[in-house]
Structure formats: C-alpha cells, structure tokens
Amino acid sequence: MSYVTSLFARKMVAAAGDGPDAAALLASVGIDADAPWDPKAMIPAGAYYTMLERLAGEVDATNLPVRVGASMRCDEYGALGLAWKAAPDLRGSLSRVERYARLWTSVVRYELRPDPRGVLYVIHRPGERRLGMRLSNETTLVATVALARQVSPAPVTPVEVKVQHAAPDAVTSHEDWFGCPVRWGAEVDAILFCHEALSQSNILGDEGISRYLLSHLDAELGGLREDVSLVAEARAAIAQTLSEGAPKMARVARQLGLSVRSFHRRLAEHGVSFQTLTEETRRDLAEGLLRDDAHSLAEIAFLTGFSEQSAFTRAFKRWMGVTPASYRKERLKR
Structure with missing residues (x-):
C-alpha cells in the first residue's frame, strides 16, 4: 500500500x-x-x-x-x-x-x-x-x-x-x-x-548541522524500511483472520512472533496503530471485492470481518462517502 x-x-x-x-x-x-x-x-x-x-x-x-x-x-x-x-x-x-x-x-x-x-x-x-x-x-x-x-x-x-x-x-x-x-x-x-x-x-x-541531520535521516530511513515490511506482514495477517470477525491484536502479534507490547511499539514508530491498520485492511479488501460481482454484499461483509451487512454498509459509507452498492455500481460501469 x-x-x-x-x-x-x-x-x-x-x-x-x-x-x-x-x-x-x-x-x-x-x-x-x-x-x-x-x-x-x-x-x-x-x-x-x-x-x-x-x-x-x-x-x-x-x-x-x-x-x-x-x-x-x-x-x-x-x-x-x-x-x-x-x-x-x-x-x-x-x-x-x-x-x-x-x-x-x-x-x-x-x-x-x-x-x-x-x-x-x-x-x-x-x-x-x-x-x-x-x-x-x-x-x-x-x-x-x-x-x-x-x-x-x-x-x-x-x-x-x-x-x-x-x-x-x-x-x-x-x-x-x-x-x-x-x-x-x-x-x-x-x-x-x-x-x-x-x-x-x-x-x-550550515555544514555542521547538515552532517548531523543527514546521519539522523539515514538512520530513520533504514528503520522505515524495516517497519514497512512489518506493516505489510501485519496487514497480511489481519486479512487472513477477518473472516473470523474483528482481529485481535494479541493473535496478530503472535503470528508475527512478537509480544503485544513490542508489536504496539513498532507500529507506533511507523505512525500507525493496530486499529488504523485493521480499518485500512478492511477498506482495501472491501474496495477490491466490490470491483467485480463475484461476491454478494453479504459475503463481502463477512469476508471483511463484519457480523452484519448493515454494519459493513455504515463503515464503508464512513470510509468512502457512498454505500457499497453505489460504489460497486459506479465501478462496474467503467
């Protein structure tokens, strides 16, 4: 992403x-x-x-x-x-x-x-x-x-x-x-x-300040590469568990071989929370599934971790400003 x-x-x-x-x-x-x-x-x-x-x-x-x-x-x-x-x-x-x-x-x-x-x-x-x-x-x-x-x-x-x-x-x-x-x-x-x-x-x-800042940026860039990999792995783990309902942080951390505390800290260092990552994964998965008509709206709600289609509809409208049905209709016209 x-x-x-x-x-x-x-x-x-x-x-x-x-x-x-x-x-x-x-x-x-x-x-x-x-x-x-x-x-x-x-x-x-x-x-x-x-x-x-x-x-x-x-x-x-x-x-x-x-x-x-x-x-x-x-x-x-x-x-x-x-x-x-x-x-x-x-x-x-x-x-x-x-x-x-x-x-x-x-x-x-x-x-x-x-x-x-x-x-x-x-x-x-x-x-x-x-x-x-x-x-x-x-x-x-x-x-x-x-x-x-x-x-x-x-x-x-x-x-x-x-x-x-x-x-x-x-x-x-x-x-x-x-x-x-x-x-x-x-x-x-x-x-x-x-x-x-x-x-x-x-x-x-200022040459002296520049040297200091560039060394700091190099270190930050190196750490970012590591954390981006972690975020990608976390998103994949979240996607795998969505069909069982809203994923639990402890379970995803365990799948990644981390303690909950370490997982939380490393996500925070990258500027994301587990809740935000879960929302993003749900939204991206929903958008992808809605781009064709292979799944019904009820099935997509289940696959994205919602117990009811109405809850999925409310969440999707909050994310995208339109209902899932309207979003699918517009995409299928293109």
Whole structure:
C-alpha cells in the first residue's frame, strides 16, 4: 500500500474552512481530529485522494492546492524540513528531498533532471489521474516553491511549471503564485529552476548541522524500511483472520512472533496503530471485492470481518462517502 503523511490531509481540511465536517473527513482516513499533528503519522494515499474528492464535492477546490501549498512551512516536515533549511543552497535542499522523501510518502518519487534551461525538479506519482491525485500534485508543486522561498535570500521564481493533467476551470491563482508560465497537459509534473536560483546560498545553510541531520535521516530511513515490511506482514495477517470477525491484536502479534507490547511499539514508530491498520485492511479488501460481482454484499461483509451487512454498509459509507452498492455500481460501469 502507498502512504502519505497525515500532515497533508490536515492542511487540506483546515484550508477548506468551516463548511465541511472536518472531524468526519479526517476520520475517513484514520485521523483523530483532536490528536496532535504528527507528520510521521501516515495514511493510505488512495484514502487521501478519496477524502480530497469528498472535500471537492462540498467546497470549490479550484484554488485549494494553492492555498494549502503556500501555507506549508519547513519546520512542519520534521528532520527533513530542517535538513532542507540547513542545505548549502536550493540545489542541496531539493537533492535531500530526492533522497529522503520516502520519510513522508511512499507514493511519490522526486528527480532532479538536467534541462537546457536549468534543472527540472520532477514529481513521479504513478496511478490513475483521478481528481484527488490531481489536487495533491498541484499542492506538491506549490509547496515546493513555498519552501524554496523560505530558505533563499532572494525571491525564487521558476522558469516554468509543468502539470500533466488538464487545467482546472480557473488558473489565475496558480499563475500568480508561481510568477511564471504554467503549462498544463505537459509530459511530466515538474518545476524548472534556473541554475542561478539553485546556486544561491540558503539563509540558514550550515555544514555542521547538515552532517548531523543527514546521519539522523539515514538512520530513520533504514528503520522505515524495516517497519514497512512489518506493516505489510501485519496487514497480511489481519486479512487472513477477518473472516473470523474483528482481529485481535494479541493473535496478530503472535503470528508475527512478537509480544503485544513490542508489536504496539513498532507500529507506533511507523505512525500507525493496530486499529488504523485493521480499518485500512478492511477498506482495501472491501474496495477490491466490490470491483467485480463475484461476491454478494453479504459475503463481502463477512469476508471483511463484519457480523452484519448493515454494519459493513455504515463503515464503508464512513470510509468512502457512498454505500457499497453505489460504489460497486459506479465501478462496474467503467
């Protein structure tokens, strides 16, 4: 499964204003609205896109990516944000994201690519170009420029911004923010920076702090690889036991050869809880089973650990904003 940091979801919901039910939207991706903000807490990318699509159904989301991206601050990204600030120049900052972005997302890969006019900062995000992904991509592009402007001694204006999907209904706010041409329907999602902008010394660049932060990030990245494997194994164990009802943490921990305490601690280090992992597994399994008509809704409810179809329907509507029957009907039409 692909993950993104919960920070993005919280920012999106906050920027949407008082109209939408913020707590319900955040709960749909497994976030407790009253809990402290933690960029290390991860949420499934697919669920995040679905949340954005629900949000777009309640408010005009045309300019939402610009508002959210512009509000991002280096310090909100933890050690990686500090490493961005401490890099010697903007090229160094972008290189650190290229290397360590896995700490805040498993769905996006970043690349610095030479270009005749400078360097392209390319955002690789595979998958269906659904509305939620499009909004997320636009936000990432805006946020990158926002973070660049926070560390550079002179104003940073890209040479050009490229966006793979078609332009939204209005693009004035995007163009005003970037201050350069925005090419929609391009071959990649990317920002083109000139060499001069990339070579400006960062305001807070510090070689000593950089060495310390990079060693910390290397260790964190190594630990993340181990925990991702654990999460994948835990999801598989949960899926195997769902047909017997809601899985018990003690049983899953035992299957993985861990004590309950160790299992809880290692999941927490990866920013997920057993309850959240169970919800994600149920949701993903339900979505997969609903994409064809091989199983009845009652059978899917049983296979995903619900004792009654009505309980499954309520849970699925909370996750996706629609009933299982409506979701299946829409998918089978495609």
